[in-house]
Structures are given as structure tokens and as C-alpha cells.
Amino acid sequence: MDFRHTSLVAAISLLCLSCSSLPRSTDTTAELQATALHPYGRYTLNSAQHLELVSSAAHFGFSFEGNEAAIYASIPNADGHNYLQYELDGEYQKRIRIAGNATDPILISAPSEGKHTVWVYKATEAHTGPIEIRKITGRNLEAIEEKAAPVIEFIGNSITCGAAADPSEVPCGTGEYHDQHNALMAYGPRVAKAVGANYVISCVSGIGAYRNWNSDGPTMPEVYEQVDFRDTSPQRWDFSAFTPQVVSIALGTNDFSNGDGKKERLPFDSTRFVNSYISFVQQVKKKYPAAQIALLSSAMVNGNNRITLQNALTVVKEQIDARYPADRPVALHFFQPMQASGCSGHPSVQEHAVLAEELAPFFTKLLAPQRE
Numbered sequence: 001m002d003f004r005h006t007s008l009v010a011a012i013s014l015l016c017l018s019c020s021s022l023p024r025s026t027d028t029t030a031e032l033q034a035t036a037l038h039p040y041g042r043y044t045l046n047s048a049q050h051l052e053l054v055s056s057a058a059h060f061g062f063s064f065e066g067n068e069a070a071i072y073a074s075i076p077n078a079d080g081h082n083y084l085q086y087e088l089d090g091e092y093q094k095r096i097r098i099a100g101n102a103t104d105p106i107l108i109s110a111p112s113e114g115k116h117t118v119w120v121y122k123a124t125e126a127h128t129g130p131i132e133i134r135k136i137t138g139r140n141l142e143a144i145e146e147k148a149a150p151v152i153e154f155i156g157n158s159i160t161c162g163a164a165a166d167p168s169e170v171p172c173g174t175g176e177y178h179d180q181h182n183a184l185m186a187y188g189p190r191v192a193k194a195v196g197a198n199y200v201i202s203c204v205s206g207i208g209a210y211r212n213w214n215s216d217g218p219t220m221p222e223v224y225e226q227v228d229f230r231d232t233s234p235q236r237w238d239f240s241a242f243t244p245q246v247v248s249i250a251l252g253t254n255d256f257s258n259g260d261g262k263k264e265r266l267p268f269d270s271t272r273f274v275n276s277y278i279s280f281v282q283q284v285k286k287k288y289p290a291a292q293i294a295l296l297s298s299a300m301v302n303g304n305n306r307i308t309l310q311n312a313l314t315v316v317k318e319q320i321d322a323r324y325p326a327d328r329p330v331a332l333h334f335f336q337p338m339q340a341s342g343c344s345g346h347p348s349v350q351e352h353a354v355l356a357e358e359l360a361p362f363f364t365k366l367l368a369p370q371r372e
Contacts, residue, residue: 028139030137030139030140030141031135032062032136032137032138032141032143034049034133035049035051036143037062037133037143038061038144038146039053039060040058040059040060040242041053041055041058041059041200042054042126042227046132050133051133052130052131052133053130053131054130054228055200055203055229056125056126056160056203057121057184057189057199057201058122058201059120061143062120062136062141062142062144063118063140064115064138064141064142065113065114065116065138066110066139067111067113068107068109068110069107069136069139070105070108070138071108071133072135072137073105073131073133073134074102074134075130075131075132076130078100078101081176082097082122082128083095083098083178083179084096084098084106084121084123085120085121085123086108086120087118087119087121088110088117089116090117092185095182098131105137117144122183123181123183123184124178124181125158125161125178125181125203125205126203126204126230127205127228127229127230128178128181149196149198150196150244150367151197151199151242151243151244152192152195152197152198152200152244152246152247152363152367153200153244153246153247153248153291154188154191154199154201154202155202155247155249155284156188156202156203156248156250157207157250157253157254158205158206159186159187159253159298159300159346159347160187161186161203162184162185164181164342164346165181165342165347165348165349166180166181166182166348167180167342168349172342177205180342180343182349183201185353186201186352187347187355187359189201190352191356194360195364195367197363200242202229203229207223208220208251208252208253208254208255208257209221209251209252209255209277209280210273210275211254211255211272214257214259221276224280224283224284239287239288243288243290245290245292245367246291246293246363246366246367247291247293247294248296249284249293249294250297252301252309253298253300253301255268256268256308256309270311274316277313278316278320281316281330282323292328293330293331294333294366295317295332296333296359297313297333298335299337299340299355300346313334314332331362331366333362335355336358338351338355
């Protein structure tokens with residue numbers, strides 16, 4: 001045998017043996033740091049460069065390979081708890097309770113090998129506190145972004161937050177207020193999914209246009225620019241982060257409230273309501289000059305108050321249209337009356353589906369010019 005040929009075969013064999021001994025990327029566990037994620041909704045990066053999900057249904061996505069990935073999440077309140085929820089391969093899974101003293105990561109289990117996609121959402125509203133995401137571990141991790149699509153911002157109160165909608169784990173009247181929150185199943189995310197849009201939710205339970213459920217403020221116009229909707233917060237939201245094509249405003253339920261029946265509550269003041277609402281719409285238009293403004297009534301306001309609210313919103317529309325004649329006219333949608341059966345008279349998860357079905361044609365029409 002030719003010596004040179006023998007040497008060549010031996011060298012190739014040694015090279016192949018060396019190649020086979022190298023670790024494959026699909027067999028190793030990697031880390032995806034919080035700074036690599038593409039969050040949607042109101043969020044912050046803290047001093048440790050960890051992602052803090054702030055607003056209702058604030059979310060991020062990632063993909064992994066294999067049967068399992070782990071999310072390292074925590075909350076700042078050691079004695080409290082909060083909730084995430086997630087979708088796996090396009091299917092909604094469940095809410096996940098995060099205890100303040102938890103140390104173990106959240107495990108996302110897939111039923112089979114292969115590539116899987118996960119979207120993680122904050123189930124609760126901003127006032128429950130942020131949920132910190134430190135990192136994700138798994139095989140072949142990749143951060144994913146929302147598809148390119150028009151954006152709808154949904155501004156509102158507890159209904160918009162999906163508060164008191166889901167007693168499937170903690171019955172109504174028990175636990176903490178946020179134990180029944182289900183932001184992803186609220187009407188806003190459902191509408192966005194139905195019309196092929198992305199979304200941002202800006203909501204606070206009990207909040208109003210000129211007064212709140214049981215107090216004079218701070219109202220939505222007073223907290224809208226703070227990242228966490230707290231008037232004492234020093235951090236302002238960066239309104240350049242997302243540019244909505246449509247801004248939906250649903251305020252009024254709490255302005256009409258009689259409060260707790262203990263604290264003095266003056267009769268509803270239509271003039272103050274209309275003036276505050278007009279000022280707030282102008283505030284929003286300064287942030288998003290090109291956005292279509294849509295005003296929604298309330299499915300929880302019925303009887304004479306329902307008519308009063310509709311009349312007031314009509315006046316708001318007329319005043320804004322007169323002041324901005326070159327802009328698209330303000331759109332109005334008045335909900336059909338609903339006797340809500342969720343906790344404390346809020347719409348349930350099932351009733352949010354009804355609200356979303358009612359709203360979908362309305363938003364489809366509003367988005368049509370954006371897609372031409």
C-alpha cells in the first residue's frame with residue numbers, strides 16, 4: 001500500500017473522530033438574557049438589566065427546542081404574589097402564580113421534541129407591581145418579535161385590565177383582588193387577535209376620567225404619562241416605544257359609581273366629565289398625532305346612566321372633531337347592555353369574548369385605512 005495514501009486516510013479518520021467529539025448546540029443548555037428579549041406593552045429595564053413587565057398583558061416571546069425551557073422570574077414583594085400566563089405553540093395554557101419568596105424557575109414543558117414557540121404575558125395590572133424576568137434557559141433559544149402589524153392601544157379601567165374575570169383558581173370573594181385577573185382573555189387582546197393587530201394596554205382598576213370609583217383621583221389623565229400609572233412615580237413612559245394607529249379609550253364606569261356607600265359621593269357631573277375627557281383626548285393626541293381616536297362606552301353602565309354616558313361621549317366627539325378638523329373624526333362605539341357575571345359585577349372571561357366579538361367589526365373598519 002502507498003505510504004502517502006495510508007497517512008492521508010489516518011489523518012482524515014482522526015479529523016472525523018475529533019469532529020464527532022465536539023458538543024452539538026442542540027444538546028447544550030443556553031441562556032437568553034432579559035436584554036435580548038423584545039417586550040411589548042409597558043415595561044422597564046432595571047439597574048440589573050432585568051426586564052420588568054409593568055402593564056396588563058405586557059409580553060415577550062421566545063422559541064426553544066426539546067421538551068423544556070425555564071423562565072427565571074421574581075417579584076419585588078417578598079410577602080406577595082403575582083401572575084404570568086403563557087401560550088405554547090399558539091395555544092393558551094394557564095396562569096402561573098409567582099410567590100415573592102420563590103427561588104425555582106418556571107418550567108415550560110412541551111409534549112414533544114422539536115422547536116416550540118412561547119409567548120409570556122403579565123396576567124395582572126400595573127398596580128400589582130412589576131414582574132421581573134432575569135433570563136431564560138433551554139436549548140437553541142431565540143428571542144422572537146411580534147409580527148409587523150398595526151397597533152391598538154386600549155386605555156381603560158378594570159374591565160380593560162381583565163380584572164375580576166377569572167375565578168377558575170381562586171373563587172370570587174376570596175384571596176387578593178388580583179387573584180382573578182386574566183389580562184390576556186380581556187376584550188382588548190381578543191380584539192387585536194381577531195383583527196390581526198398588535199396591542200398595548202394602559203389600564204387601572206377603579207380609575208375614571210374626572211373621578212375614580214371611590215375617590216377624586218388621581219384619575220387617568222393624571223397618571224397616563226407615568227410608566228406604572230402612579231402619580232408618585234418619577235419614571236415617565238417613553239411614548240416613542242410604540243406608535244398606535246388606533247387609540248381606544250373606555251372610561252366612565254367609575255365616574256358614575258356611587259363608591260362604597262360610606263365616603264361622601266357627589267352626584268355625577270356631566271360638565272366636569274366632558275371637560276376632563278376632552279382634555280385627556282387632547283393629551284393623547286399630543287402623544288400620537290396621527291392616531292385614530294375611538295371612544296367606547298361601558299357594558300357595565302345601564303339604565304339612565306347608560307344614556308347619559310352615551311350623550312356625554314357624543315359631545316366629546318363633537319368637540320374634538322371641531323377642534324381638529326383635519327384629523328380623522330373620533331369614532332364611537334356604544335356597547336350593548338350586559339349583566340356581567342364575573343366577580344363583583346365585572347365581565348367574566350366568557351363575557352369578554354362576547355365584548356370582543358361585538359367590537360371586532362368596529363376595529364376592523366378603523367384599521368382598514370391603515371392597511372391600504
